Amino acid sequence: xxxxxxxxxxxxxxxxxxxxxxxxxxxxxxxxxxxxxxxxxxxxxxxxxxxxxxxxxxxxxxxxxxxxxxxxxxxxxxxxxxxxxxxxxxxxxxxxxxxxxxxxxxxxxxxxxxxxxxxxxxxxxxxxxxxxxxxxxxxxxxxxxxxxxxxxxxxxxxxxxxxxxxxxxxxxxxxxxxxxxxxxxxxxxxxxxxxxxxxxxxxxxxxxxxxxxxxxxxxxxxxxxxxxxxxxxxxxxxxxxxxxxxxxxxxxxxxxxxxxxxxxxxxxxxxxxxxxxxxxxxxxxxxxxxxxxxxxxxxxxxxxxxxxxxxxxxxxxxxxxxxxxxxxxxxxxxxxxxxxxxxxxxxxxxxxxxxxxxxxxxxxxxxxxxxxxxxxxxxxxxxxxxxxxxxxxxxxxxxxxxxxxxxxxxxxxxxxxxxxxxxxxxxxxxxxxxxxxxxxxxxxxxxxxxxxxxxxxxxxxxxxxxxxxxxxxxxxxxxxxxxxxxxxxxxxxxxxxxxxxxxxxxxxxxxxxxxxxxxxxxxxxxxxxxxxxxxxxxxxxxxxxxxxxxxxxxxxxxxxxxxxxxxxxxxxxxxxxxxxxxxxxxxxxxxxxxxxxxxxxxxxxxxxxxxxxxxxxxxxxxxxxxxxxxxxxxxxxxxxxxxxxxxxxxxxxxxxxxxxxxxxxxxxxxxxxxxxxxxxxxxxxxxxxxxxxxxxxxxxxxxxxxxxxxxxxxxxxxxx
Numbered sequence: 001x002x003x004x005x006x007x008x009x010x011x012x013x014x015x016x017x018x019x020x021x022x023x024x025x026x027x028x029x030x031x032x033x034x035x036x037x038x039x040x041x042x043x044x045x046x047x048x049x050x051x052x053x054x055x056x057x058x059x060x061x062x063x064x065x066x067x068x069x070x071x072x073x074x075x076x077x078x079x080x081x082x083x084x085x086x087x088x089x090x091x092x093x094x095x096x097x098x099x100x101x102x103x104x105x106x107x108x109x110x111x112x113x114x115x116x117x118x119x120x121x122x123x124x125x126x127x128x129x130x131x132x133x134x135x136x137x138x139x140x141x142x143x144x145x146x147x148x149x150x151x152x153x154x155x156x157x158x159x160x161x162x163x164x165x166x167x168x169x170x171x172x173x174x175x176x177x178x179x180x181x182x183x184x185x186x187x188x189x190x191x192x193x194x195x196x197x198x199x200x201x202x203x204x205x206x207x208x209x210x211x212x213x214x215x216x217x218x219x220x221x222x223x224x225x226x227x228x229x230x231x232x233x234x235x236x237x238x239x240x241x242x243x244x245x246x247x248x249x250x251x252x253x254x255x256x257x258x259x260x261x262x263x264x265x266x267x268x269x270x271x272x273x274x275x276x277x278x279x280x281x282x283x284x285x286x287x288x289x290x291x292x293x294x295x296x297x298x299x300x301x302x303x304x305x306x307x308x309x310x311x312x313x314x315x316x317x318x319x320x321x322x323x324x325x326x327x328x329x330x331x332x333x334x335x336x337x338x339x340x341x342x343x344x345x346x347x348x349x350x351x352x353x354x355x356x357x358x359x360x361x362x363x364x365x366x367x368x369x370x371x372x373x374x375x376x377x378x379x380x381x382x383x384x385x386x387x388x389x390x391x392x393x394x395x396x397x398x399x400x401x402x403x404x405x406x407x408x409x410x411x412x413x414x415x416x417x418x419x420x421x422x423x424x425x426x427x428x429x430x431x432x433x434x435x436x437x438x439x440x441x442x443x444x445x446x447x448x449x450x451x452x453x454x455x456x457x458x459x460x461x462x463x464x465x466x467x468x469x470x471x472x473x474x475x476x477x478x479x480x481x482x483x484x485x486x487x488x489x490x491x492x493x494x495x496x497x498x499x500x501x502x503x504x505x506x507x508x509x510x511x512x513x514x515x516x517x518x519x520x521x522x523x524x525x526x527x528x529x530x531x532x533x534x535x536x537x538x539x540x541x542x543x544x545x546x547x548x549x550x551x552x553x554x555x556x557x558x559x560x561x562x563x564x565x566x567x568x569x570x571x572x573x574x575x576x577x578x579x580x581x582x583x584x585x586x587x588x589x590x591x592x593x594x595x596x597x598x599x600x601x602x603x604x605x606x607x608x609x610x611x612x613x614x615x616x617x618x619x620x621x622x623x624x625x626x627x628x629x630x631x632x633x634x635x636x637x638x639x640x641x642x643x644x645x646x647x648x649x650x651x652x653x654x655x656x657x658x659x660x661x662x663x664x665x666x667x668x669x670x671x672x673x674x675x676x677x678x679x680x681x682x683x684x685x686x687x688x689x690x691x692x693x694x695x696x697x698x699x700x701x702x703x704x705x706x707x708x709x710x711x712x713x714x715x716x717x718x719x720x
Contacts, residue, residue: 029058029059029060029099030058030059031056031057031058031059031099032057032058032059032061032062032065033059033062034062035057035087035088035089036056036057036089037054037055037056037057037087037088037089037090037091037097038054038055038056038057038065038071038084038086038087038088038100039052039053039054039084039085039086039087039088040052040053040054040055040071040073040082040083040084040085040100041082041083041085041129041130041133042073042075042080042081042082042130043080043081043082043083043130043133043134044075044080044130045128045130045131045318046128046702047128047695047698047699047701047702048699048700048702048703050122050128050129050130050695050699052085053073053075054088054091054092054093054097055073055097055098055099055100056097056098056099056100057087057099057100058099058100061100061102061103063106064103064106065084065087065100065103066084066087066106066108067084067085067086067087067108067110067112068083068084068108068109068110068111068112068115069083069084069103069104069105069106069107069108069109069110070082070083070103070104070105070107070109070140071083071084071100071101071102071103071104072100072101072102072104073098073100073101074098074101079101081104083109083110083133083137085115104140105140105142105145106149107145107148107149107276107279108279109137109140109275109279109296110133110136110137111279111296113296113300113333113334114136114137114294114296116333117136117294117326117329117330117333118132118133118136118294120329120333121319121321121325121326121329122319123688123691123692123695124321124325124329124687124691124714125319125320125321125691125713125714125715126319126617126691126694126695126698126712126714127318127319127321127695128318128319131317131318131319132319132321134317135290135291135294135315135317135321136291136294137294138262138268138271138272138275138291139268139272140272141268141269141272141273144269144272144273144276145276148276148279148280178190178191178192178225180213180217180218180221181218181221181361183207183363183364183367183371184204184206184361184362184363184364184367185360185361185362185363185364186202186359186360186361186362187204187361190202190204190222190339190359190361191221191222191225192225193337194222194225194226194229194301194302194337195225195226195228195229196229197229197230197231197301198337199301199331199335199336199337199338200337200338200359201331201337201338201339201352201357201358201359202338202339202340202358202359202360202361203340203341203345203349203350203352203353203358203359203360203361204218204339204340204341204342204361205341205342205343205344205345205360205361205362205363205594205595206218206341206343206363206565207343207363207367207368207371207372207565207592208371208532208565209343209528209562209565209566210528210529210530210531210532210565210566211531211532213371214245214249215306215341215343215565216242216245216246216248216249216250217249217252218341219235219246219249219304219306219339219341220246220249220250220252220253220254221253222302222304222339223235223250223253223254223285223302223304224250224253224254226301226302226337227254227258227284227285229301230299230301231284231299231300231301231302231336232284232285232286232297232298232299232300232301232302233284233285233286233297233300233301233302233303233304234285234286234287234292234293234295234297234300234302234303234304234327234330235285235286235287235288235292235303235304235305235306236287236288236289236290236292236293236303236304236305236306236313236323236327237287237288237289237305237306237307238289238306238307238310238312238313239289239310239312240263240265240289241508241510241527242306242307243261243263243287243288243289244510245528246287246306247259247261247287250285250287254285257282257283258283258284258285259283259285259287260274260275260277260278260283260285260286260287260295261274261287261288262274262275262278262286262287262288262289262291262292262295263288263289263291263292264289264291265289274286275295275296278295278296278297278298279296281298284297284298284299285297289312289323290312290313290314290315290323290326291315293305293323293326293327293330294326300330300334300336301336301337302336302337302338302339303327303330303331303336303337303338303339304327304338304339304340304341305323305324305327305339305340305341306341306342307341307342307343307558307562308322308323308324308340308342308346308348308349309342309344309346309554309555309558310524310558311717311718314717318711319713319714320713320714320716322715324340324348324349325715327340328352338358340352340358342558343558343561343562343564343565343594344557344558344560344561344562344594344597344598345594345595345597345598346554346558346598347554347598347601347602347605347612348612349598350595350598350599350601350602351602351612351613353595354599354602360595362595368592369570370569370571371569372564372565372569372570372574372592373536373564373567373568373569373570373574373575373576374570374574374575374576375564375575375576375577375578375589375590375592376398376402376575376576376577376578377577377578377579377580377586377590378396378398378399378577378578378579379579379580379581379586386398394482394490394539395490395491395494395537395539396577396579398577399537399539399577399579400494402535402537402575402577403491403495403518403535403537404495405534405535405573405575406533406534406535406573406575407495407498407516407517407518407534408516408534409516409534409573410514410516410529410531410532410533410534410568411512411513411514411515411516411517411518411519411529411533411534412517412518412519412533412534412535412536412537413519413521413526413529413533413535413536413537413563413566413567414487414491414518414519414520414521414536414537414539415521415522415523415526415536415537415538415539415540415559415563416482416483416484416487416520416521416522416523416539416540417522417523417539417540417543417544418482418483418484418522418540418543419483419484419485419504419505419522420444420483420484420485420505424442424443424444424479425442425443425444425445425455425477425478425479426477426478426479427469427471427472427474427476427477427478428474428476428477428478429469429472429474429476430469430471430472430474432469432470432471432472434455434464434467434469434477435470436457436459436460436462436464437464437467438457438460438462439457439459439460439462441457441458441459441460442457442458442459443455443456443457443458443464443467443477444456444457444458445479455467455477482540484502484504484520484521484522485502485504487520487539488500488502488518488520491518491520492518495518498516498517498518499515499516499517499518500517500518500520501517501518501519501520501527502519502520502521503519503520503521503522503525503526503527504520504521504522504525505522505525508521508525508527509521509525509527510527510528511527511528511529511530512527512528512529512530513529513530514529514530514531519533523544523559523563524559524562526562526563526566528566529566531568532566532567532568532572532574533566533567533568533574534567534568534573534574534575535567535574535575535576535577536563536564536566536567536575536576536577537577537579538560538563538564538576538577538578538579538580539579540579541556541560541578541579541580541581541582541585541586542579542580542581542582544556544559544580545580545582545585549718550610550611551717553582553584553585553601554597554598554601556585557585557588557589557594557597560578560585560589561589561594563576564576564589576589584597584600585597609645609681610681611715612715614681614682614683614684615681615682615683615684615687615690615714615715616679616680616681616682616714616715616716616719617679617680617682617690617691617694617712617713617714617715618677618678618679618680618711618712618713618716618719619677619678619679619680619710619711619712620652620675620676620677620710620711620713621675621676621708621709621710621711622674622675622676622707622708622710623649623674623675623676624707624708625707625708625709625710626648626649626676626677626678626710627649627678628707629697629698629701629707629710630646630649630678630680632697632700632701633680633693633694633697634646636693636696636697637689637690637693640689640693642682642686642689642690644680644681644682644690645680645681645682646678646679646680646681647678647679647681648676648677648678648679649676649677649678650676650677650678651675651676652675652676652677677719679719691714694712694714698710698712
């Protein structure tokens with residue numbers, strides 16, 4: 001279609017995108033007399049359409065079409081959903097606007113604060129606003145909205161600070177909630193500042209994961225302090241087990257009506273009901289998993305995150321935002337207090353401490369010695385003299401004695417690295433890993449079936465009864481690693497008559513009571529014992545540390561501290577036995593010094609210019625598309641005076657079921673071998689420019705369709 005002089009340049013193309021030719025659009029309904037233009041963010045995954053579009057507001061929709069409501073619009077011949085961003089008097093589109101089709105619901109589900117946060121997250125991760133909105137605003141439940149709209153509009157009464165403080169403390173506790181934090185440097189001052197209406201920022205390392213001094217209670221007192229100042233709070237945890245513990249602690253200090261859970265595990269209806277309660281202001285404390293970071297809490301005063309090093313905090317859909325970073329952006333935008341807590345400390349949080357953005361809240365050494373268990377390493381010189389086979393034994397003598405003595409006093413935790421029975425097999429002759437002949441996946445034995453067990457592939461499930469080693473032509477297999485089921489079986493034979501409980505995979509337990517039992521759990525699946533464990537055995541430490549990942553050491557130390565925090569203090573006989581030989585990571589646990597380990601790791605990363613000392617972007621897809629995309633980005637950044645440090649393109653080696661399926665990775669190539677990845681390293685001071693160019697280049701590539709698409713991911717913890 002050709003345009004004439006009466007049509008502004010570009011109007012034909014924009015008109016076609018919105019569904020009508022520029023000169024053939026039928027007359028629309030009468031428009032709203034005031035602010036007749038609505039700027040709508042259309043829900044579409046296409047990067048080049050990641051911007052608001054102007055629509056006219058019919059008079060009949062004037063009252064309902066408010067900023068933040070869901071709407072239906074006509075876009076490129078399709079009916080799409082969207083959100084009104086704002087209402088304006090005029091449009092700069094240069095052509096007659098298409099009217100809104102309908103207002104899906106008059107409920108304002110996208111508040112201005114959340115809208116700004118969504119935009120900031122999309123900019124930081126070089127993603128689209130539509131993708132972030134999919135996480136921030138839960139799916140609509142029409143029946144719940146009807147009940148919500150039928151309620152009388154009334155502002156909730158502000159809480160009485162004196163009443164809240166009295167409810168929290170009791171007769172024998174000093175006024176306020178800081179009494180529970182007295183063993184931590186800067187802790188009481190942090191809580192007082194919250195109660196007085198301030199916005200402090202802290203990185204907190206509590207010592208215990210059970211009992212009245214556990215982390216849920218300490219975080220609950222911080223939330224209660226900010227509620228006593230009349231403000232709201234958002235707390236994000238990794239999974240439902242942590243969420244249940246936190247909710248129980250909060251119910252002890254706050255009314256149940258003041259707390260709203262936001263997690264997909266509860267189902268869409270309870271989640272949306274609690275979302276509406278937060279919108280209405282009837283609940284002022286939002287707790288949940290990663291999507292709860294966007295909760296529309298009124299008068300927000302505190303954002304908090306527990307165990308930010310857990311991978312569950314990373315959104316599994318583009319743009320793969322980390323809940324920690326979402327909360328940090330929100331704290332900065334809304335001027336709220338911030339509490340990042342965990343038994344260990346990530347290098348990202350250590351960078352914030354060293355930059356002065358947050359203050360450390362750490363236990364005094366005397367308080368720590370009274371609170372934490374004793375830690376014993378079976379690989380030190382003293383234990384090796386007593387037990388020469390300690391380095392090669394699956395269960396060294398010191399670990400066996402600790403388990404035996406601990407079972408006389410309570411439950412004993414045994415942490416192992418892998419689920420299953422024999423999760424990996426090797427050739428008995430040459431010790432090479434046994435691989436599937438169909439997909440090259442690892443072979444494993446699913447259960448204890450004796451010598452008749454048939455190994456099968458963990459990726460494609462193909463049985464391998466006639467396996468032959470590709471290196472030495474051997475036919476005999478042996479176990480290369482021992483899983484949780486095999487460990488439980490061996491411990492059951494070593495301690496006859498004792499109860500053995502497993503927690504792994506799809507059978508993760510939240511708690512085990514105080515039963516005198518052996519609790520065998522995979523890393524991250526350790527249940528909480530009532531009154532704490534009498535002892536803990538941390539096995540397979542060396543295999544965790546040897547993973548091919550930049551964060552292997554940091555993640556292993558985090559898992560060790562999380563398990564050790566579940567053990568009783570040394571004064572009550574609590575003992576942790578670790579079997580790893582790596583001195584630096586083990587030393588951090590022996591000294592109970594998570595901050596020292598994080599400081600050392602960050603210094604090494606700064607020396608090598610690796611994350612989080614710098615930011616990183618990974619570009620993944622077909623090699624030709626990756627080369628073209630990165631070349632365009634480097635050219636644009638060079639014009640802006642920014643020079644990148646790059647690594648790649650390198651062949652993308654897929655692991656896991658994706659490799660077995662032969663899928664072509666992020667770019668959708670025909671085979672995994674055709675895909676490649678390039679890493680871009682840049683300083684924090686250049687981040688705004690780099691992410692802006694990455695977004696623009698991705699949008700231009702999507703609009704032109706000259707190359708295959710690539711995946712752009714910022715600060716992915718699994719790319720190194």
